[in-house]
Amino acid sequence: MGPSRRNLRSHHHASSSSSAAINExxxxxxxxxxxxxxxxxxxxxxxxxxxxxxxxxxxxxxxxxxxxxxxxxxxxxxxxxxxxxxxxxxxxxxxxxxxxxxxxxxNKHDGDGKLSHKDLKSFMEWAGIAVTDQDIDDMIALGGGGDRSDGVSFDGFMQILNLEP
CATH class of the missing domain: 1.10.238.10 (EF-hand)
Structure with a gap:
């Protein structure tokens, strides 16, 4: 299951209302x-x-x-x-x-201007957001990267968040 617009809040902030995710x-x-x-x-x-x-x-x-x-x-x-x-x-x-x-x-691991699989996974884990390697791969694909080795540019990051610049 990929990250396609699902609510990625940590478990202690989860809401049963899907309208909360849309409104916030x-x-x-x-x-x-x-x-x-x-x-x-x-x-x-x-x-x-x-x-x-x-x-x-x-x-x-x-x-x-x-x-x-x-x-x-x-x-x-x-x-x-x-x-x-x-x-x-x-x-x-x-x-x-x-x-x-x-x-x-x-982009803390190598500062190369792209979010790598490692960057995304590390941040999500630190934030308390449970994701699988497949979730991260799906984020990279959604952000315009081909596979986990490609990473995600800033514009791709904005696409993941559905906030295209």
């Missing part, structure tokens, strides 16, 4: 960044995400991310703010910069 298309990404699972993204969540998954990030970068997304200025990014930021980014408001950063973080 960015929920899986939000849930990954909401490290403490309190329903909102804080500075600490972002710092934990970067520290645990890829690398250290300076406070100025975290501050910039929070400032850009926290439109109500309460110190947290709620799902609606997060979704609005991604919709703007995907629709060209900032050239897809947010999604390019997500892609860069996922």
């Amino acid at each position: 298309p960015f929920r899986p990404a939000f849930d990954v960044l909401d490290v403490d699972h309190d329903g909102r993204i804080s500075r600490n969540d972002l710092q934990s995400f970067y520290h645990r998954f890829c690398h250290e990030v300076d406070d100025d970068t975290i501050g910039s991310m929070m400032t850009a997304a926290d439109t109500n200025k309460d110190g947290f990014v709620e799902y609606e703010e997060f979704a609005r930021m991604l919709e703007i980014a995907v629709c060209g408001g900032c050239g897809g910069g947010v999604m390019k950063e997500v892609f860069r973080v996922m």
Whole structure:
């Protein structure tokens, strides 16, 4: 079974309502960044995400991310703010910069500009999303790659997410 538009949320965030997945298309990404699972993204969540998954990030970068997304200025990014930021980014408001950063973080193993089978599998496992090797192969195929050795470009990644640039 491939990833074709199914909800890839981890088991503790699963919803029995399929309309939730349709109405909240960015929920899986939000849930990954909401490290403490309190329903909102804080500075600490972002710092934990970067520290645990890829690398250290300076406070100025975290501050910039929070400032850009926290439109109500309460110190947290709620799902609606997060979704609005991604919709703007995907629709060209900032050239897809947010999604390019997500892609860069996922491309941690060799930094070659393509998400390999290993990159995708590693990220999904880290995020607590159970996938098989076949699921990853299906993602690569969906993203325009031929097989697991081809990997997925940024444009292919956007196709996987159904957010073509």
